[in-house]
Amino acid sequence: MTVQSTVSLRDSAAAIxxxxxxxxxxAMSLRQxxxxxxxxxxxxSGRSILIAIGKAAPAMMEEALQHVQGDHVALIVTHSDNWNEVPGATVLTSGHPIPNERGxxxxxxxxxxxxxxxxxxxIIALISGGGxxxxxxPVDGLTLSDKIAVNEVLLSSGLDIVRMNLVRxxxxxxxxxxxxxxxxPAPITAYILSDVIGDDIRAVASGPTASPIGSHADARRTCIEAGIxxxxxxxxxxxxxxSIPERSIAVEAANNLIGSNTISLEAAFRxxxxxCGAEIVSDALIGDVSDAAEQIFQAAMxxxxxxxxxxxxGGETTVRLTGTGCGGRNQELALRVAQLAHERTIPGNWVFLSGGTDGRDGPTPAAGAMVDAGTIARIHASGHDPASLLxxxxxxxxxxxxGDLLMTGATGTNVADIQVLLLGSNA
Structure with a gap:
């Protein structure tokens, strides 16, 4: 297949x-x-207690219930976009990325x-991103409003997911x-779909079945050093x-990783x-979106x-909020790549896609964006300045x-983000 025109490049990026x-x-990952x-x-005389939390919770629970035997109870907590009735389980919906009363x-x-x-x-724990x-x-002394305020600060801090979850x-x-x-004293077995780069199970959904990422003092020091x-x-x-001693864990869980960003990135490569020709440039695209955009541009050149x-x-970037606009890390990354390419020029036809595998990028209905060499010109033609919007x-x-939003709808899964830069031949 030849990928030359912008249209065919877009089709190919979307397919990847x-x-x-x-x-x-x-479901397939758990089944395997x-x-x-x-x-x-x-x-x-015992029973199975199945608890699923996260954006993939309904699908994971539906599969797990096909394998459970004997007396059991099942509870699901997921985002409203991912709600699905699961026979034999109670399904609750909650707020994401901002916690709410239902949660x-x-x-x-x-x-x-x-x-x-x-x-x-x-106890069977089914854990996925968003949990x-x-x-x-909240611990004693904190209200839901306090938790919401903390979450809002963390989401705008530029901290990576591991450090955010340490504080949480x-x-x-x-x-x-x-x-x-x-x-x-009941034993716990967990099945985890990781949305954390590096697959640190302590950070996925803030590690409900794992030991803390760091100490109480580490959490405080992280906030101070980040200036928040x-x-x-x-x-x-x-x-x-x-002054609180490190939390002791009476029993350890059997934690099983069943899916990750790395696995999805390898599928994209295949x-x-x-x-066309293909290369995995990075399986850990993290840090501020401006730095990530520069890394992607340099790879193109x-x-x-x-x-x-x-x-x-593959990875999960961060955004430090300095304005009052609306967006998400994937949309801002895509726009920054388009701006760099406009200012410095990537030869030939090209398309860049950055998308969240969960289908939601920040507080928007988009999964991310797919930009090309004409993106910046189209924004200018609408009477707006891309740099000011950024x-x-x-x-x-x-x-x-x-017209570059990537709209997939909720996918029912979440393994962080995937970026695809397709370059047409310049020969």
Whole structure:
């Protein structure tokens, strides 16, 4: 297949991204694991307690229920975009990325379910990205409003997901091993779909079945070093200022990783090689979007243009909010790449796609964006200045004007972000 025109480049980029999302299918990923390693059963007279949290929770629970035997109870907490009725399970919806009252109630239900577990029971945890915001369970002394304020500060801080979740863990009853503390002495087996680059299970959904990322003091120091300490509500600062010993975990969970960004990136690569030359440039595209955009541009300029080429990236960037606009990390990254290419010129036809595998980028209905050499000109033609929109973090408006939003709808999975830069031949 020849990928020369902008239209065919767009079609190819969309196909590669779709393949990456498909590789993270939560039901298929769990099914493959359980075929080789069956779901553990409770002891005699015990029951299975299945709890699924995250954007992939309904699909993971539906598959898990096909494998469970005997007496059981099942609870799902997911985002409203990912809601799906699952026979045999209670399905609750909650807020993401900002926690809400429904999530607070869901967190209480999870704690009650875990606390009722007996030694002979078996707890099955099904964890995917988004679980951190979906089940807020503030420590004593904090309100939901405090948690929302903390989350808003963290999301605009530029901190990566691991450091954000370190802070969240020490303000929550469920994060950082909360399932283990509340569910003890019942054994816990967890199946995890990772949205964290490097697959640190302590950071996925803030690690409900793993030990904390760091200490109480580490969380406080992270906030101070990031310059966000003064923006936290008084109750959060007061809690983090307490001298609290590291949390002890009575039992360890059997944590199983069943899907990740790396697996999806490899699927994207296989798909791309069916179309043109392909290379995985980075499986850890992290940090500020401006730095990531420069890295992508430099990769483009270093590539050979004697044949169509796909340059692939996987990761999760961050945005430091300085304006009042609307957007998400993928949209801003795409717009920044388009701006760089406009200012310095990438030879020939090209298309750049940056998308969240969950289908939602920030507080918008878009998964991300797909830009090309005409993006900046189209924004100018609408009577707006792309640089001004970028300065205001208003990438969603800019990309709406250029017609470059990537709209997939909720995918039911979440393994961070995939970027595809397709370069047409310049020969």
């Amino acid at each position: 991204f779709a393949e990456a999302v498909a590789a993270a299918d939560p 694991r359980l075929q080789s390693d069956p779901l553990p059963s409770p002891e005699h 607070l109630k869901a967190g209480r239900q999870i704690i009650a379910l875990l606390s009722a577990a007996r030694k002979q029971d078996q 951190s915001a979906l089940v807020p369970a 863990q020490h303000l929550s009853q469920l994060k950082g091993g909360g399932f283990l503390r509340h569910g003890s 300490w003064h923006r936290f509500p008084k109750a959060a600062r007061a809690h983090l200022e307490k 798909c791309a090689t069916q179309i 270093s590539a050979k243009f004697d044949q169509p080429t796909a340059l692939l990236f 300065a205001s973090n208003d990438s969603h408006k800019a990309l709406t004007l250029s």
